[in-house]
Amino acid sequence: MSASPILITGGAQRLGRHCAERLLDDGHELIISYRRERPELEALRERGVVTLAADFSSEAGINDFIARLKQATTSLRAIVHNASDWAPDSQGEEAGAIFERLFRIHMQAPYLINLQCRDLLEACTEPQRDIVHITDYVVQKGSKKHAAYAATKAGLDNLTLSFAAMYAPEIQVNAIAPALIMLNQGDDEAYVEKAKSKSAMQMIPGPGVIYQSLRYLLDNRYVTGITLPVDGGRHLR
Numbered sequence: 001m002s003a004s005p006i007l008i009t010g011g012a013q014r015l016g017r018h019c020a021e022r023l024l025d026d027g028h029e030l031i032i033s034y035r036r037e038r039p040e041l042e043a044l045r046e047r048g049v050v051t052l053a054a055d056f057s058s059e060a061g062i063n064d065f066i067a068r069l070k071q072a073t074t075s076l077r078a079i080v081h082n083a084s085d086w087a088p089d090s091q092g093e094e095a096g097a098i099f100e101r102l103f104r105i106h107m108q109a110p111y112l113i114n115l116q117c118r119d120l121l122e123a124c125t126e127p128q129r130d131i132v133h134i135t136d137y138v139v140q141k142g143s144k145k146h147a148a149y150a151a152t153k154a155g156l157d158n159l160t161l162s163f164a165a166m167y168a169p170e171i172q173v174n175a176i177a178p179a180l181i182m183l184n185q186g187d188d189e190a191y192v193e194k195a196k197s198k199s200a201m202q203m204i205p206g207p208g209v210i211y212q213s214l215r216y217l218l219d220n221r222y223v224t225g226i227t228l229p230v231d232g233g234r235h236l237r
């Protein structure tokens with residue numbers, strides 16, 4: 001019987017894709033969700049990754065994804081809630097729509113997936129089953145330009161505590177709270193220098209540090225209800 005797959009939401013690029021590729025290298029079966037079809041998905045499909053389209057910006061979209069996930073597998077080893085939209089706040093009439101969209105992606109999707117896929121995790125015959133929420137250091141301090149993003153990530157952080165209490169001891173539930181891990185297109189040199197200066201380690205580490213943290217959580221039978229900071233010592237500056 002093949003091992004139960006790991007689900008990473010938003011696994012088509014950047015941190016999620018890096019972790020998907022590293023988990024494949026470690027011998028896991030993978031399911032990823034993606035929103036936009038693109039040629040880069042073919043390489044994952046060629047490695048046997050099941051790719052499921054998903055738009056978490058509506059409850060109907062979330063429930064449609066869950067229904068197709070349950071058609072794709074009868075068990076899960078882990079769920080990594082990585083999908084996210086780093087949308088800045090708007091001062092205009094779209095402010096409410098932005099907040100609602102980020103609430104659905106960062107809070108409602110993990111909440112409904114965790115509730116409706118508990119049976120898939122409990123059907124896993126391996127000794128450990130995990131849920132991992134990818135939050136953000138900014139939960140600790142808020143954000144002047146990404147208040148809706150920070151607030152909805154804070155909601156996801158709190159869901160870690162509730163689900164860890166609800167699902168113990170069968171399922172472990174933890175979070176990883178990154179600060180700047182990798183840049184976006186268009187980040188100029190001034191942005192890079194300012195960003196580096198915000199943490200004690202003064203570096204932009206790349207996605208490997210997130211995989212190291214995910215690997216730790218997937219391999220540790222005694223950790224639940226915690227948030228792992230992966231932020232270069234932002235709190236020290």
Ligand SMILES: NC(=O)C1=CN([C@@H]2O[C@H](COP(=O)(O)OP(=O)(O)OC[C@H]3O[C@@H](n4cnc5c(N)ncnc54)[C@H](OP(=O)(O)O)[C@@H]3O)[C@@H](O)[C@H]2O)C=CC1
Pocket residue numbers: 009010011012013014015016034035036037054055056057081082083084085086105134135136137177178179180181182183
């Ligand atoms: N990058 C960094 O430095 C930091 C990242 N983080 C967190 O780490 C995680 C990974 O970051 P990163 O790789 O940069 O993330 P991305 O910005 O690359 O987003 C990850 C994925 O989320 C998917 N997504 C966006 N909107 C929706 C939606 N409405 N429905 C479904 N999926 C959606 C996208 O899918 P698609 O591409 O198919 O449209 C995208 O591939 C995120 O949770 C992020 O908040 C936290 C702090 C720093």
Ligand SMILES: Nc1nc2c(c(=O)[nH]1)N=C([C@H](O)[C@@H](O)CO)CN2
Pocket residue numbers: 083084085086136178179180181182183184195
């Ligand atoms: N979904 C995303 N969330 C975040 C991103 C990103 O690119 N996509 N990037 C950041 C920044 O790196 C921020 O940490 C810089 O201070 C935060 N979240």
